[in-house]
Amino acid sequence: MDAPLYLRPRVDPPLASLLRAGTFLHSLVDALGSPLNVLLPETVAENARRFRAVYSRHRLTGRVYFAHKANRSSALVRRLAAEDVAAVGVDVASLEELRHALSCGFTGDRILATGPKDAEFLWLAARVGATVNLDSPNELEQLSALVRTHGLGRVAVLVRLSGFESADGHGGAGTRLLSRRSRFGTPLRDAEELLSALERNADAVELTGVAYHLDTTGVEEKVRALEQCVLFMDTCRARGLAPRAVDIGGGFGIGYVAEAGEWERWTTALSEAVLGSRPPLTWRGHGYGLRNEGGTVRGAVALYPGHRPTAGPGYLDELLSLPAPVLGRSSANLLLEHLHDLYIEPGRALVDQCGLTLARVLDVRLADADSGHHLVRLGMNAGDMSLEEHGVLVDPVLLPRGKPEEGEEGPVGVFLAGNLCLEADLITRRLVHLPRLPRPGDLLAFANTAGYAMDFHAHRAQRQPFARTVAVERQGDDDWRWCPDEDYWPIPSPGGTSA
Numbered sequence: 001m002d003a004p005l006y007l008r009p010r011v012d013p014p015l016a017s018l019l020r021a022g023t024f025l026h027s028l029v030d031a032l033g034s035p036l037n038v039l040l041p042e043t044v045a046e047n048a049r050r051f052r053a054v055y056s057r058h059r060l061t062g063r064v065y066f067a068h069k070a071n072r073s074s075a076l077v078r079r080l081a082a083e084d085v086a087a088v089g090v091d092v093a094s095l096e097e098l099r100h101a102l103s104c105g106f107t108g109d110r111i112l113a114t115g116p117k118d119a120e121f122l123w124l125a126a127r128v129g130a131t132v133n134l135d136s137p138n139e140l141e142q143l144s145a146l147v148r149t150h151g152l153g154r155v156a157v158l159v160r161l162s163g164f165e166s167a168d169g170h171g172g173a174g175t176r177l178l179s180r181r182s183r184f185g186t187p188l189r190d191a192e193e194l195l196s197a198l199e200r201n202a203d204a205v206e207l208t209g210v211a212y213h214l215d216t217t218g219v220e221e222k223v224r225a226l227e228q229c230v231l232f233m234d235t236c237r238a239r240g241l242a243p244r245a246v247d248i249g250g251g252f253g254i255g256y257v258a259e260a261g262e263w264e265r266w267t268t269a270l271s272e273a274v275l276g277s278r279p280p281l282t283w284r285g286h287g288y289g290l291r292n293e294g295g296t297v298r299g300a301v302a303l304y305p306g307h308r309p310t311a312g313p314g315y316l317d318e319l320l321s322l323p324a325p326v327l328g329r330s331s332a333n334l335l336l337e338h339l340h341d342l343y344i345e346p347g348r349a350l351v352d353q354c355g356l357t358l359a360r361v362l363d364v365r366l367a368d369a370d371s372g373h374h375l376v377r378l379g380m381n382a383g384d385m386s387l388e389e390h391g392v393l394v395d396p397v398l399l400p401r402g403k404p405e406e407g408e409e410g411p412v413g414v415f416l417a418g419n420l421c422l423e424a425d426l427i428t429r430r431l432v433h434l435p436r437l438p439r440p441g442d443l444l445a446f447a448n449t450a451g452y453a454m455d456f457h458a459h460r461a462q463r464q465p466f467a468r469t470v471a472v473e474r475q476g477d478d479d480w481r482w483c484p485d486e487d488y489w490p491i492p493s494p495g496g497t498s499a
């Protein structure tokens with residue numbers, strides 16, 4: 001076999017020490033079944049503090065709102081509720097997420113309600129004093145009508161903008177750069193309609209800020225959008241409105257793969273495989289968006305950038321340090337000069353290193369005699385581990401049940417299949433290289449799955465069980481305590497884990 005094309009995960013402490021606690025993890029799966037999600041609530045609090053440190057460095061005020069949709073866990077939300085009330089809030093995108101955040105200890109004034117909303121969601125948000133991140137002028141009218149009909153207090157609102165464009169300094173006169181299209185938010189070109197709706201409904205809503213969320217890793221695009229929000233807020237002020245906060249959404253990202261070299265080697269090899277100059281790296285030659293057109297690679301690779309030199313708090317730092325294209329100052333200085341608060345809504349990045357997903361190896365067999373690759377069937381399905389759904393490629397860590405036998409060492413390429421009677425139920429379409437062939441009873445640990453991967457797409461097809469979720473905390477060197485996710489509270493308790 002060629003040198004194994006590993007994509008080994010980035011694991012920092014304490015996730016790294018959890019991965020070394022093989023006996024503990026095996027005992028959890030023996031008791032609670034496969035698949036199993038394991039969360040580290042302390043790490044989410046640590047991540048919030050890292051984001052706050054970037055605020056301090058730039059002398060900025062405002063809040064970090066956890067985008068709840070990244071994970072359904074109670075432990076993570078409760079742990080964040082215990083953080084400084086002025087520093088950490090939660091961003092909810094459904095009625096149930098709002099109810100959950102309230103039950104986890106967030107008061108309404110620390111909650112942002114985002115996304116498209118129905119009347120029930122709007123009513124509860126207004127009733128508990130949450131800030132409503134408005135998706136459209138229609139939603140503004142609907143909320144205002146609810147406030148009047150039910151005699152609710154004036155509701156704090158942000159307006160979510162989209163469709164940012166700006167003159168392109170490099171492209172010549174008239175060239176426009178349009179930011180990513182979004183189904184959400186009000187396009188800037190409809191700003192006049194929005195402003196008059198805000199004025200008309202001033203008895204019911206108070207504009208407290210301006211928001212955007214761009215689903216991209218492109219930092220320049222975000223700097224441009226931030227500046228346009230600041231300029232739009234100047235317009236608001238000229239009209240007698242008084243917004244104070246700029247909400248720049250989420251999308252700070254995670255670096256999943258530890259080594260840049262492994263990521264580069266793998267992506268280069270994918271192009272070669274698509275061209276046919278090396279054997280396929282994927283199930284039935286899947287190209288992840290690339291194709292061979294007469295000997296040339298075409299298409300765009302639909303993959304998350306596995307290795308990222310800057311992500312999370314580092315990415316926020318970069319965004320705040322870059323100069324705004326029109327006004328020239330750094331984004332941080334723009335906010336400081338205007339005395340604006342900064343809101344961010346990190347989902348994925350806030351749960352970086354916060355957990356892993358375990359699956360039991362059920363069966364190992366040869367995929368086909370020619371390639372020598374094996375098919376490893378796991379006690380989980382693609383819904384339980386939706387890294388692939390987000391284009392995230394990273395290797396699981398093998399946690400053997402016992403000691404390897406003679407001749408078992410040595411890298412192998414395997415395909416990971418799920419527990420559904422469905423040809424498409426592959427955990428990943430990639431040929432995964434492992435340091436040795438797994439055996440039934442071994443565990444595979446998928447590291448860093450707390451952001452979207454562990455429960456976003458979980459379903460009950462074929463009545464296969466949902467993964468249970470547990471919260472763990474390290475007590476001593478090799479001593480781990482655990483409790484069911486729903487039983488975790490961020491206070492010391494004799495039996496369970498504690499903050």
Ligand SMILES: *Cc1c(COP(=O)(O)O)cnc(C)c1O
Pocket residue numbers: 067069070091114115213249250251252253345346347348349
């Ligand atoms: C999904 C979402 C987020 C979180 O995005 P991440 O990429 O997980 O940081 C934040 N804000 C809004 C409006 C979203 O839809």
